Amino acid sequence: DAGVIQSPRHEVTEMGQEVTLRCKPISGHDYLFWYRQTMMRGLELLIYFNNNVPIDDSGMPEDRFSAKMPNASFSTLKIQPSEPRDSAVYFCASSLLGKENIQYFGAGTRLSVL
Amino acid sequence: AQKVTQAQTEISVVEKEDVTLDCVYETRDTTYYLFWYKQPPSGELVFLIRRNSFDEQNEISGRYSWNFQKSTSSFNFTITASQVVDSAVYFCALSADNFNKFYFGSGTKLNVKP
16 A cells, blocks of 8 residues: 655755645545654644644644645645745654554655755 | 653664663543654654553564553663664654644664664
8 A cells, every 4th residue: 555655755945935745645544744853843743634624733833834635635735935944854644543543654855945 | 731751862782782762751641642653764754553551561573562651651662682774763652632643752863783
């Protein structure tokens, strides 16, 4: 079975540009999570969805960050405009609550904002 | 409040040594789940184990074993006869009141030298 798929794996952009990260969760999973990992702050939950509906976005750092889940098999995390302090690894994870409650992570997107 | 502490920032061992990674958690909930994830140098987060609060049995999987002790709020992870491929950052995580929200520790970097 395919795991969580994220694209791109690496993104280098210049300050002020729009960045879009993409995620395809495991088929059948009803929860999707976006995390950010930095050396200083570790793994931070940004937002999560249940059945495509955002449930908790309290971890989204600023209005420059937005996330959508238009259908059960696709989600995006957008940063506009990007800033150097947004440089981090962004992970997407999915889970099936009620059965395992295990979050399965994608390979991550390493974002560098110059 | 939910919290996970991994006091060992980095551990170095020589191949074939046994090593234990410590995890201490805090929660007031009686029902909770504990997890271990591995993050190898390639960057992805790999699920290793989930344990619920009602099951204090130790678990062994090959060279890996986990010791869950509610009395000390600990969920320690032991690798027996370590190998170079075990080199990674290991994260302990807790989910409690909201089983969708994972509280991750800061991780322990394990270096296994040949």
